[in-house]
Amino acid sequence: MQSKFIETLGYADVAQEKQITPWEVQGELTDTDYQKVAREFGAKIIDPELTEMIRSAAGEVHPYITNGTFFAHRDLDMLLSDYRSGKRFYLYTGRGPSGKMHLGHLIPFIFTKWLQDRFGADLLIQITDDEKFLFRDLEMEDIRKYTEENILDILSLGFRPENTHIIVDSEQAGILYNQAIRVARHINVSLARDVFGFSDSDNVGKFFFTSMQAVPAFLIPALTGRDERCLIPYAIDQDPHFLVARDVLPKIGYRKPSSIISKFMPALKGSGKMSSSDPNSGIYLDDDPKTVRKKMMKYAFSGGRATAEEQRKFGAVPEIDFAYNIYKLLEPDQGKVRKVYEEYRRGALLSGEMKQIATDKINEFLEELRARREEVRSEVDAYRFSIDKVMR
Amino acid sequence: MQSKFIETLGYADVAQEKQITPWEVQGELTDTDYQKVAREFGAKIIDPELTEMIRSAAGEVHPYITNGTFFAHRDLDMLLSDYRSGKRFYLYTGRGPSGKMHLGHLIPFIFTKWLQDRFGADLLIQITDDEKFLFRDLEMEDIRKYTEENILDILSLGFRPENTHIIVDSEQAGILYNQAIRVARHINVSLARDVFGFSDSDNVGKFFFTSMQAVPAFLIPALTGRDERCLIPYAIDQDPHFLVARDVLPKIGYRKPSSIISKFMPALKGSGKMSSSDPNSGIYLDDDPKTVRKKMMKYAFSGGRATAEEQRKFGAVPEIDFAYNIYKLLEPDQGKVRKVYEEYRRGALLSGEMKQIATDKINEFLEELRARREEVRSEVDAYRFSIDKVMR
Structure with a gap:
């Protein structure tokens, strides 16, 4: 059934063709590519009707929506229609602290801040230091340094402290792990391999990690009992994580998270994502x-x-x-x-x-x-x- | 290299032939079988020389050693020789709380208490409620009930509170997970599959779990900086977990744990382990x-x-x-x-x-x-x- 889930979405094929995984993106995507990828992943393109729904709920539409930066979604219409009938939702986004932040890294946070301001929503920001430890050849002390710096970078945008909840995975590992095993029970090795393109020589922590990343998508209901939907803004390369989350969450008693999906951020040299490994591939926030x-x-x-x-x-x-x-x-x-x-x-x-x-x-x-x-x-x-x- | 590790120990073959995994044991083992399995796993049989070493260090030898219940070991000689030169070690054992405890479950704890008393050693008792959640069709509230009952059963044997440290995985998940990812980086999916006999349809939490079980084997040095060896008494079916731990720990800066390994406990009906699923397969601690x-x-x-x-x-x-x-x-x-x-x-x-x-x-x-x-x-x-x- 789980492999059928993958087949239905045509995920493995598209991911292979375009080499899109949460850890690697190659080649440049045109607008048509983006739309094709989004559709094949099962997401919907943000149309004028939904744009008007956003305007009506938020009082305005952010330019990132009108200019196509955030171009696709899952169940955003359902979330907005619940919001109109008085139901709260919360926001969830994240950052993997494997290096200094580029301008491109910050753009989705600008948009997220707008969502927080406009909807008075709680915002969970997951800092996945464990992910970086499991996926990169980095030691924890380096990751910790990036974690503290990256948090400052993000907070510089002016989030509201009372509604903003930074979750550093290593600091909240207990709460996260206890919820993550509920997710992990529903993700088998085949699925993780197909969705993320892992091989058998990848470490078991990588396979487990997606369960950790799924947790904030139901953490508010899990901890508070409040029936709040979750909206996740992310760049399209993170879609596999949340596809899996959408598959699993209803099985453990929660709603599928909604999402609003962006294109990749512009790359200084014109192709691919800005990369932490090439200092000239982007503009750092501390560049003078x-x-x-x-x-x-x-x-x-x-x-x-x-x-x-x-x-x-x-x-x-x-x-x-x-x-x-x-x-x-x-x-x-x-x-x-x-x-x-x-x-x-x-x-x-x-x-x-x-x-x-x-x-x-x-x-x-x-x-x-x-x-x-x-x-x-x-x-x-x-x-x-x-x-x-x-x-x- | 990791698959060579398995080959060297002939682990996969023996495990297949005897169907010994930490979760399932079939068939009855003779003394010769036990010795063969132990040798093929790379453990050593406790010989008269080592028995005398134990007597000299402990002041006596426990009957479970002289009568062959605890019959094999890894590096126990090195640990005892360090002990004689004034170095402390600590003990680590555990219990998976998936049901009421049988007499057979308690026997290894009787032996562990003797070790604690004789060597004045700290003892970590890991209660792997997360394991039971990941491996069994049990809900957390049932597991929690067994956890509390099992802890009482174990403590009834009279451990010393000042030296005894019960680690319930879900209660200490933060500390454990942060250490477990250090282990997980060195265990790939192939290794976990070969050692534990998992298949690709097993959930990713099972694959990750052995990392959690490895943690207490280096937790005292990791938290305190004290260079103490760890001695793990366990029944031979748990050997795969600790084989992996012995492989990984030196890679992250710790000593290989020593172990003292028992046969399976006598089964009421004469074969296999006592099983939690058959109420007449053993004598419960609360049987009148x-x-x-x-x-x-x-x-x-x-x-x-x-x-x-x-x-x-x-x-x-x-x-x-x-x-x-x-x-x-x-x-x-x-x-x-x-x-x-x-x-x-x-x-x-x-x-x-x-x-x-x-x-x-x-x-x-x-x-x-x-x-x-x-x-x-x-x-x-x-x-x-x-x-x-x-x-x-």
């Missing part, structure tokens, strides 16, 4: 303005033409241009974004100018972030998960 | 004197002859007689045991008389146990594991 400028000028993949002359004549392809794409994600004023798009598209802006605009935006964003980062440093404990805090 | 008598008379496998006349003429085979075997384990006076053996062997005792002697001994033992059980009920917390307590 000069470094940001240098990376942008030297590495940022451009959708502009080879020469200024050609650019003036034919215009750029903003869709594949890192500078434009990151600007689009960091500039809240959609009027400005549209203007830049049109000018760049028709060649009124040169590639270097586009990079300049984006560089300024990035540096402005990072500067604000770093200022708030110092403020939040002494307040981290207020954001940590505890049973007492979620019971309130 | 009348029930014990009935079970002994009706079910106890006899090594006596078919008729009183034949018995008087040919004598019994005490080695395969449940009544004799359990009497041997419960009667501390070895002079009495030898006398009974000889009389029964040559036919001076009839089968019914042997059963009567054993029944009286069992009832005497159970009565004392139940009296202490009530005394210990209010003191259970004094025996629970805590980091503070092991640090002392």
